[in-house]
Amino acid sequence: DWTDEERATINTVWKRVDLEHDGGDALGRLLLVYPWTQRYFSSFGSLSNAAAIAGNAKVQAHGKKVLGALDNAAHHLDSIKATLHDLSDIHAHRLHVDPENFRRFGEVFVIVLAGKLGSSFSPPVQGAVEKFFAVVVDGLSHEYH
Numbered sequence: 526d527w528t529d530e531e532r533a534t535i536n537t538v539w540k541r542v543d544l545e546h547d548g549g550d551a552l553g554r555l556l557l558v559y560p561w562t563q564r565y566f567s568s569f570g571s572l573s574n575a576a577a578i579a580g581n582a583k584v585q586a587h588g589k590k591v592l593g594a595l596d597n598a599a600h601h602l603d604s605i606k607a608t609l610h611d612l613s614d615i616h617a618h619r620l621h622v623d624p625e626n627f628r629r630f631g632e633v634f635v636i637v638l639a640g641k642l643g644s645s646f647s648p649p650v651q652g653a654v655e656k657f658f659a660v661v662v663d664g665l666s667h668e669y670h
């Protein structure tokens with residue numbers, strides 16, 4: 526359940542998200558900081574260093590796709606699990622992505638946001654964003670069994 530303050534905070538923060546670029550930035554960080562996550566993206570071409578990752582159009586395009594799903598979740602705070610049901614099923618049974626990576630993606634996304642928002646990324650803002658990602662990770666992990 527969300528407090529009015531959490532809802533307002535997530536709404537405000539989400540307006541600052543750049544749907545075009547922030548997902549690619551976060552995915553790029555994931556691939557660099559946790560290089561073993563690159564195994565899921567063997568068709569993406571060179572991911573050998575920061576410049577290759579940043580300049581990789583497939584990484585950017587995939588980050589945008591991921592962020593589109595997060596955008597949808599941010600607009601359906603009361604039904605995140607249902608909203609992510611099909612994606613959870615795909616990641617569990619077709620893509621076989623270790624769900625631990627959803628948590629890691631949340632962490633790098635929080636870091637991207639913190640960098641953008643600077644001093645307006647206050648502790649309460651971080652709290653609301655972390656809670657949002659916890660619920661998203663829970664939803665994405667739901668069909669793993």
Ligand code: ZNH
Pocket residue numbers: 562565566587590591592594595612615616620622626627630631661665
């Ligand atoms: Zn993921 C895919 C979302 C995380 C891996 N994804 C995907 C998609 C989406 C997503 C929307 C598309 C689907 C279709 O096509 O139908 N993701 C997502 C989200 C998240 C994620 C929301 C979080 C938050 N993923 C992730 C991670 C990983 C992944 C972390 C690893 C590491 N995905 C993936 C893959 C894929 C996907 C591999 C497929 C790709 C291609 O294109 O093939």
